[in-house]
Amino acid sequence: MRAWWGLGLLVLSLSLSAQTLRVGMGTDKPPYVFENQARGLEYDIVVMAAERAGFQVQVQYAPMERLHLKLRRGEIDAIATTNKHSGVTAFYSEPYIQYQNAAVALSARQLEIKQISDLGRYSVSAFQRARFLLGPEFQKMAEHNRQYREEAYQIARNRLLYSGRVDVVVSELRILRYFNREVYTQVDVSQPLDIFPIFPPTDYQLGCVVEADCLRFNQGLAALRESGEYAAIERRYAMH
Template identity: 45%
Template structure:
């Protein structure tokens, strides 16, 4: 009886989306999102979870702030790399991936950063919506910062740091390292950097406009974790 019920739920969700749901991803941020190739650790996990639920999706790439506005307006069906504290009303999935953010500075500047509170003394640039996603303590610190910005393009933050135009970059270590290699022909990326470990992991979720689609995604996510698909995807990106 339970198997029959689950089958009908699956059929119902699939039928409700005869047209593939439009899922919003942020701009290029390897190794999580390779925008042009429409692949990456995050893209593959999301796609595999939907596939396990019997749902084909259509990908939409845009800056995070625009994606949140589009979700609120009902222009897209879901957005990845988000959390409840983003401020957008949505049905949030189980956590599907964790990022590890750091405060990153040029070692030569000898910045004394031991907690998020210390960021109040420095100019800081971070990813879009970081002021909401990273919590109240971070938000309070950057309100006192002599200069705080959020960038849609990840590589821009690396450039600002290496050019000495900002004291601290806040972001995921793997993304930062990738773009440091990417911009090596534009700035001196041989400069040593310090990764200040002051943030807990950020456990990202998918925000949905529809509860049934959220529930189907959660079932698919559980499936790929149980059958080894999730682990195989992670292994492909170990080098990063």
């Protein structure tokens, strides 16, 4: 009995002394992040990997531009859904998730898009900081396309697409499909779509102010994969 009591005190002591890691996550983007619900495919991976590394995680939600500003100011310790192309000086973890982005248009528009540069002919809406995260060719297109815009809230692109207010949206397909459930009373989501797979998968990493935090996160991520919990998280959010 005394041994169990001592073990309990040890666990409590470790819990109380755990380092807090303030992690910035973007706005609502199910199934990856359900804002203010403490769940999602990406949310679970990041939080559980960090906890495996001994962190106590405090998540802050905000548009990506604001999160990158908060990271530069030291108001958060790390930011999720970013990578070394983000334009922000930080230390980066190993990739922990891949997004598959695509260009999407109403079939009625009959657009021809075979490569990223073709987007320069059309009005395009993408997610915040896509101009950095999707590589140099996309950045060049964005800088020269006066009809290019970025949205702070992912759901806005569904409304823009189905209302015909833009020619093309750039989105992760699972996010786009999920938000159809939220906007179907506002726009006609039954309209046929053309999906143009012009992007390679995008690796996302944790960007940290302190290098040691990223190294610890990497260890937690490796442990999460080895334990089978990573695969279990993927199965939990699989969309059929």
